[in-house]
Amino acid sequence: AQSVTQPDIHITVSEGASLELRCNYSYGATPYLFWYVQSPGQGLQLLLKYFSGDTLVQGIKGFEAEFKRSQSSFNLRKPSVHWSDAAEYFCAVVLNTGNQFYFGTGTSLTVIP
Amino acid sequence: GAGVSQTPSNKVTEKGKYVELRCDPISGHTALYWYRQSLGQGPEFLIYFQGTGAADDSGLPNDRFFAVRPEGSVSTLKIQRTERGDSAVYLCASSSQGREETQYFGPGTRLLVL
Numbered sequence: 252a253q254s255v256t257q258p259d260i261h262i263t264v265s266e267g268a269s270l271e272l273r274c275n276y277s278y279g280a281t282p283y284l285f286w287y288v289q290s291p292g293q294g295l296q297l298l299l300k301y302f303s304g305d306t307l308v309q310g311i312k313g314f315e316a317e318f319k320r321s322q323s324s325f326n327l328r329k330p331s332v333h334w335s336d337a338a339e340y341f342c343a344v345v346l347n348t349g350n351q352f353y354f355g356t357g358t359s360l361t362v363i364p
Numbered sequence: 365g366a367g368v369s370q371t372p373s374n375k376v377t378e379k380g381k382y383v384e385l386r387c388d389p390i391s392g393h394t395a396l397y398w399y400r401q402s403l404g405q406g407p408e409f410l411i412y413f414q415g416t417g418a419a420d421d422s423g424l425p426n427d428r429f430f431a432v433r434p435e436g437s438v439s440t441l442k443i444q445r446t447e448r449g450d451s452a453v454y455l456c457a458s459s460s461q462g463r464e465e466t467q468y469f470g471p472g473t474r475l476l477v478l
Binding site: 293345356 | 463
């Protein structure tokens with residue numbers, strides 16, 4: 252079955268520390284890949300996306316993600332976390348032949364001073 | 365311009381009742397998506413419109429769920445004979461064309477079925 256896995260339900264990091272959120276997918280072909288952030292009281296916001304080409308993509312708010320075909324992964328990273336980054340993060344995929352987006356279950360990020 | 369808006373923001377209904385949830389996409393966006401998000405879960409795809417037509421409704425859980433977009437802008441998600449399991453946040457998103465374009469999400473409608 253097609254799936255998107257975010258193995259970390261909750262992560263806590265100190266402000267200024269680096270961050271990596273994991274995402275793995277299970278599809279026959281390389282899908283289009285996305286990371287969204289959902290802050291309390293806010294709608295989902297796109298951080299970055301990958302379709303093809305350079306496997307390291309830059310997004311908004313200083314985030315980046317790396318696509319690794321061999322690992323079926325698309326991990327999100329940030330070198331230095333800010334307190335305002337505390338939110339829920341979702342990885343999502345869509346097949347390049349379809350329109351149905353599949354979201355992971357999300358990773359909740361807590362930032363401590 | 366204005367973002368995606370959804371009304372009502374909250375809806376409480378009784379089991380068996382009919383509800384309508386409205387989505388106003390960003391002006392000019394031809395693609396519109398409906399999702400359902402249960403507590404502790406990611407959004408679950410329900411239906412995708414391109415213009416007035418439902419291009420993909422494979423995510424609708426059963427025939428109690430139906431959505432329309434008669435003029436290619438506003439969309440209404442309709443749920444008949446609501447069940448307690450329908451309680452969730454219903455999200456709407458729009459994009460300028462389709463899957464390669466950025467989806468802009470609305471704030472959602474929180475539906476509670478008693």
